[in-house]
Amino acid sequence: MQSAQDENGSTVVYDDVLRIADADPPKQGHGTERQAASQRVSIGDVARLADVAPITVSRALRNPQKVSPDKRARIEQAVAQTGYSINPHASALKSGRSNVVLAFASNLMSEQFASALKTCAAVLEDAGYLFLVGQTSYSYERETAALRSLHAMKPAAVMLTGVIELESNRELLRGLGIPIMETWALPRDPIDMLVGFSNTEAGRLAADMLFRRGYRKVAYVGRRGGRGALRLQGFREGCQALGIRLVCEELVDDVTGVSDGRRCLSSVLARPEKPDALFCSNDVLALGCMMEARRFNVRVPTDLGILGFGQSDIAAEIPPGLTMIGVDSALLGREAGAMLIASLAGTPPTQKLKRLDLIVSEGGSL
Amino acid sequence: MQSAQDENGSTVVYDDVLRIADADPPKQGHGTERQAASQRVSIGDVARLADVAPITVSRALRNPQKVSPDKRARIEQAVAQTGYSINPHASALKSGRSNVVLAFASNLMSEQFASALKTCAAVLEDAGYLFLVGQTSYSYERETAALRSLHAMKPAAVMLTGVIELESNRELLRGLGIPIMETWALPRDPIDMLVGFSNTEAGRLAADMLFRRGYRKVAYVGRRGGRGALRLQGFREGCQALGIRLVCEELVDDVTGVSDGRRCLSSVLARPEKPDALFCSNDVLALGCMMEARRFNVRVPTDLGILGFGQSDIAAEIPPGLTMIGVDSALLGREAGAMLIASLAGTPPTQKLKRLDLIVSEGGSL
DNA sequence: CCTGTCAATGACAACGTTACCATATTAAGA
DNA sequence: TCTTAATATGGTAACGTTGTCATTGACAGG
Known part of the structure; x- marks a missing residue:
């Protein structure tokens, strides 16, 4: 047991926490071209290494089938060698799109919301999106603040545990022009998509x-x-x-x-x-x-x-x-996720509305 | 009660959901200069309206005290009039910083993690940061995937409910050069900061x-x-x-x-x-x-x-x-938030370690 | 009055990517 | 064989912001 003083002068006794040195150390150039690892490597570096134009690298990463197999292979190798990962900010700035799906929960502490978010996240992450959750805490004020920052951030889609009630916020979301998923109720006029129940x-x-x-x-x-x-x-x-x-x-x-x-x-x-x-x-x-x-x-x-x-x-x-x-909130999350993906894929005749059945779980209290 | 058919042919009965038309409709130019609201307004538009250079608008927004009061006022008015909000991607691209604090929870369904995240979020949001939560689901694989995408995203700081065990992931986080907060344990060698207990x-x-x-x-x-x-x-x-x-x-x-x-x-x-x-x-x-x-x-x-x-x-x-x-997980979240803010503010002699006391809540089961 | 210092402001370029259009190459149809 | 179309690739510019440095004017000290 090892100990030390923290800044308050009290004695700190450290736990032994398991460390795992993984057998497969990640991305290291095989041979001499070891990369500074932590530091920035841009699409240009990859392009130079693969002897193609930067734009081709960009294409190879987002539409692999639009690039010939040989170049694709060279590019993939160069990516692996350099440890390159795309800069999402530059990408979002230029294209106006991002791969972040933002979810807002009125309350992170609800078991049911958490369960729906978990399944929804799984679906979207499998499709390559990054699923992040913000909080609104059942307060209109926080909700508005959260949605404002959202406005700037240009996520690919938005998932909500609930429906938006404030008309101005509904307007704000509508104005984003991205798929919006409301849940947990069955309003007459959803903003965009809905998986809910009555x-x-x-x-x-x-x-x-x-x-x-x-x-x-x-x-x-x-x-x-x-x-x-x-x-x-x-x-x-x-x-x-x-x-x-x-x-x-x-x-x-x-x-x-x-x-x-x-x-x-x-x-x-x-x-x-x-x-x-x-x-x-x-x-x-x-x-x-x-x-x-x-x-x-x-x-x-x-x-x-x-x-x-x-x-x-x-x-x-x-x-x-x-x-x-x-309702089966895990199912709700999955359905919502699937519907968002369909909408993101852009095939227009997307289903926008799904009504979930109520389920009764029998106990002995009635 | 109103009804319609959804795409599956089942009848949908809509709930009546409360709509709130807010008394204070947001940002609308008073008078003629009504803005297209939903559409993009850049720092240049604001600058033109305030008759200053774009860079001055930038300064006025991030370091108000570096701009003279009269220009500042003009700029503020122009911002209000246009409904301008900063483009976080452009900002992050150029400056290499962002105002997003990313949290990762191994499990969103834990009441205690949720409680800590809630208080931590409150602290950081009050300081102007956007607090978003991702999920790792107690799986090393997901954890690694999440951290990779994080690497690209350049958040201002990272908060974790737990400690990172995989050495390669620890390395990855260390390489980001931003404040990292681990919690819920007391490892011998935290990545950066720690609020935990033994x-x-x-x-x-x-x-x-x-x-x-x-x-x-x-x-x-x-x-x-x-x-x-x-x-x-x-x-x-x-x-x-x-x-x-x-x-x-x-x-x-x-x-x-x-x-x-x-x-x-x-x-x-x-x-x-x-x-x-x-x-x-x-x-x-x-x-x-x-x-x-x-x-x-x-x-x-x-x-x-x-x-x-x-x-x-x-x-x-x-x-x-x-x-x-x-432990008091709400307190843990608050402490972690406060420590992150101190570290983000950059005053070097920041406390990096906080040990929380264990608390005993007496019931009748012993 | 001149010089050095400081505060306020602006010009310019660059962050890293992708949209757009142009070009080169190949395949298909007449 | 000659067009026409489709495919693969690249050049150029621009997304919106901010780092860097230059410029201006004001003011204090000599």
């Missing part, structure tokens, strides 16, 4: 499920704004249509953790008229409700049925297992 | 905590590689030093969900010699263990004490509440 229908489906299982006096717990509001709207409609009484709506502005869910359930239980079931349109809140129910010895589902929205692995595992309505 | 010490502390509470026959559950291996190493050392018997080590290669944790506990309980406590060096696994214990009517902590590692909100809330060793 949140109001999710609400109606929730009412339907509760009705079928005999519940007639229910409560709603969810976020006040955005998609939460849509689910509530659908839920209200469904309840009304089926003759279910919606005895209370417990709305929160912002979900920071399961404790918000706990609070919601306490508050619901404190009402004079107790519901026999609960639709919780947010999985973190649902989790909190489940826990609080246990704490108050409210048996689920005997005393209170709970229906959640989302895909929480953990909520499904906590006894008696939360029954949830949701 | 994983072996976490293991030793775990042994210590178990010892103090009277446990003498314990089991370990965790990931096989990376930091998990370090925690195990520390735990072994601690157990040996204190005379605790480590009756089994249950290692998993990859954690995909709580079910992995369930499996681990089953497997531990199936051993002939049952431990009286468990150190679970991963919070998802710990959660699974807690659930499985409940299912098998193993009372926690009476029959089996469980100590976790991490910061899981949910694990802390599940009765009896998981006791955990961990």
Whole structure:
């Protein structure tokens, strides 16, 4: 164990961290033409080495089939020898295009967004794009700031976990003239492309499920704004249509953790008229409700049925297992990625709209 | 409710999504000089409008104090009027710098990484940087690919959730000549900067905590590689030093969900010699263990004490509440951000190393 | 009044790439 | 054989910005 002083004077004890010297040390000119490695090598250097014009190197890299096999081979060798990699800034400056696909998540901490981004990234990276994620934090201000910087950056496409609500921001994105993917809802007039599902229908489906299982006096717990509001709207409609009484709506502005869910359930239980079931349109809140129910010895589902929205692995595992309505967010990401690629490839009759089915995962909470 | 057909022929029912027409429509020339908005306006256009040279506009934007107040005002007005925003590619090409800070997460789905990235992003964005996150997915191959593209992209700095293990990738990052931040461990020889904590010490502390509470026959559950291996190493050392018997080590290669944790506990309980406590060096696994214990009517902590590692909100809330060793990942992100900014500002005597204290959050599981 | 110093500003060129057009080469059709 | 078209390649310029250096004027010290 080795130690040293950091600048604060406290003793630092280092961990031993595994180092891996890879068997295949990367790009080193075989023989004498060892390159300064870290330093800049331009397309001109490669061209000189391969004895072609720079433009040919450019072509060989982006449209290999437009260059004759022999030159292509020479160029490939020169690239390998020099360790050349294209300067994306110069390329983007001249061509007005880049190979970066920018994603914006309203919240990096959501398991479901993360899962969709992960699959979407996989699809796009396989197609040679660089997939980067920025954050907007459920705030219009941050969203606007992020989109401004985006405007300048000329990405190849944009992926959003959600839909843009602010009209000026919609306009800004539309003006970019690149593929834009919105998700997680089903707006009447998407900016460009959409892979989503109906949140109001999710609400109606929730009412339907509760009705079928005999519940007639229910409560709603969810976020006040955005998609939460849509689910509530659908839920209200469904309840009304089926003759279910919606005895209370417990709305929160912002979900920071399961404790918000706990609070919601306490508050619901404190009402004079107790519901026999609960639709919780947010999985973190649902989790909190489940826990609080246990704490108050409210048996689920005997005393209170709970229906959640989302895909929480953990909520499904906590006894008696939360029954949830949701979508396959990994699938959503994959579909979005595929659709973006099709649009980027430019074949005009691209599908621009995909509606995902809602899926129900059965637990024991209803 | 409105409907239409998508390209697959299924009926699409649109949600009503909230639209917000903002009261303050952005940048529109007051009066006649309305700009084509979406189209490119260059520094030259601004310069012409302000009746100065392009270079002066450039200066006014990056070093306002180097331009006289009157010209600065004219320029600002021209910028507002045209809606000009700097072309980051041209800027990066010429200057070799950019205002993008790139972060790489080995796993976007980790609550803790997300939390650190969130706070780090906040700090850097406040300082005017654009914070983007890429993914490496715990795979050396992806990591290498990501770092290659990074090499070309010349970000202002790089933030990593973890440390780089592959020597060739370490070399690559070192060669960039920009601030590099590693985290979440305490390697002997960081690439550049480090905000981390000792994983072996976490293991030793775990042994210590178990010892103090009277446990003498314990089991370990965790990931096989990376930091998990370090925690195990520390735990072994601690157990040996204190005379605790480590009756089994249950290692998993990859954690995909709580079910992995369930499996681990089953497997531990199936051993002939049952431990009286468990150190679970991963919070998802710990959660699974807690659930499985409940299912098998193993009372926690009476029959089996469980100590976790991490910061899981949910694990802390599940009765009896998981006791955990961990770090404040939001703090980690903030510290990393602050250190990066200091380094970017260029004042040489920058602190390059910060060791975070381990924190213990008490639940009822020990 | 002259010279040296400093601040403010501008002219010019260059960063590395690709769009555009021109040319050379080859294949195909009459 | 002669055009016509298609393919392969290169020359030139330009994308929008900023580094470098030169110029201007103001001001202080001699």
